[in-house]
Amino acid sequence: MLKETIPNFALAPYGEETGWDIPEPMHYDELFNRSNLYGWNIAPHRHDSLYQIFMLTKGEVVTSIDGRETKCVAPILVFVPPMTVHGFKYKENSDGHVLTILDTAFDSFLSHSPDLQARFKGPFVISRDLTPGQSEEIDRVFEEMAQEFHNSKPGGLQALHALTSQILVKLARTKSFFLGSTIDKGGSEAAIASRFIEAVDEHYTEHQGNEFYASLLGISEAKLIRVSNSVIGMPPKKVITNRVILEAKRSLVYTSLTCAQIGHFLGFDDPAYFSRYFKRNTGKSPADYRKEVAV
Known part of the structure; x- marks a missing residue:
């Protein structure tokens, strides 16, 4: 049954009632934890002020991006900018990574690459022909981010900033390789x-x-x-x-x-x-x- 408004989770990923109460401008989580918590079915919703990157490293998912459904098998990459209606139906025990970034900080991670910034203005799914080498390269950065996020070490926030920038650059390059880039004028x-x-x-x-x-x-x-x-x-x-x-x-x-x-x-x-x-x-x-x- 349709609701009067699209669920809009402005600050917390997946609609937790608590707000964005962490000091970092980004948040990392294992996809398994979040998806399992919600019965492997994330209903369509949107965020006012969050960018999200999903990487599925194991399993299957039906992505719904602005009403368009796509069935995908790992490995896949999904990018969702603010205000995009998105939902996921995962196969049980799927796994991967979820990176959430506040919109006020997003451009700062690519401050030296305005040509790359423009590649993140719309949602996209890279679900075919992602080579093992490409997926493993991005997966390694996510794994390093997971360690930094869950362990309090000196310089942790600086490391998270650097790793977030790495992921965005690699995602932009991968998008250009598979989907083409309209950014060719500087x-x-x-x-x-x-x-x-x-x-x-x-x-x-x-x-x-x-x-x-x-x-x-x-x-x-x-x-x-x-x-x-x-x-x-x-x-x-x-x-x-x-x-x-x-x-x-x-x-x-x-x-x-x-x-x-x-x-x-x-x-x-x-x-x-x-x-x-x-x-x-x-x-x-x-x-x-x-x-x-x-x-």
Whole structure:
């Protein structure tokens, strides 16, 4: 049964009622411990301010990322940025690693590599053809992180920072190898693209155009269009539209709000126009889409 809102666990991984009460800006845990605690089924939810990296080293899982399910066998890597609806159905006794990072600290781990930062703006799953050498290399860093996290040693926090940076760099490189990279124009354009995506996340319900975002970023409209096409792979208007449609789909799948209420939340005063907008971009009306995914 759909709830009125998507479960949103703002500070604690997997929805613990206690807040983020650790001094480190990152948290490590064994995947076995967390998954076993919740009966190997992590219901769809999202975090306002957390990035998460999952590495499955043993077993199987069905990942659900923004409503799209994928069945995977270890080894796999999953990256989930803030506000992404995600859930997991693990095969019993699966194991691996979970790294959670506060959004306020995330960019600091890649402060010298803005081109890499832009590769972490959307969720992704690397589930095929991960070679033993590649998976073992990342697994070793996670194992070292586990030791540092569970043992109080001098310089432990510094070591955790370094290991987190290592994992992010290796994950970015692995993503580029398997999924390709749209970042090929250098750090400055990557940084602009990153700031543009962040601005869209903040203003997408206002339905602003290219001129607004260009002004917000302090660049010309022509440059915004060029950077969006070359780095993100689509024009700015498509980026904005995709963000609106993504949130509409999330609400249709994971909430019991009416189509009119969802449209109003997304900045559409006219429910009929919202329905036409959604159908124009998806090929289905909001009501038909909800029925289809509910089957």
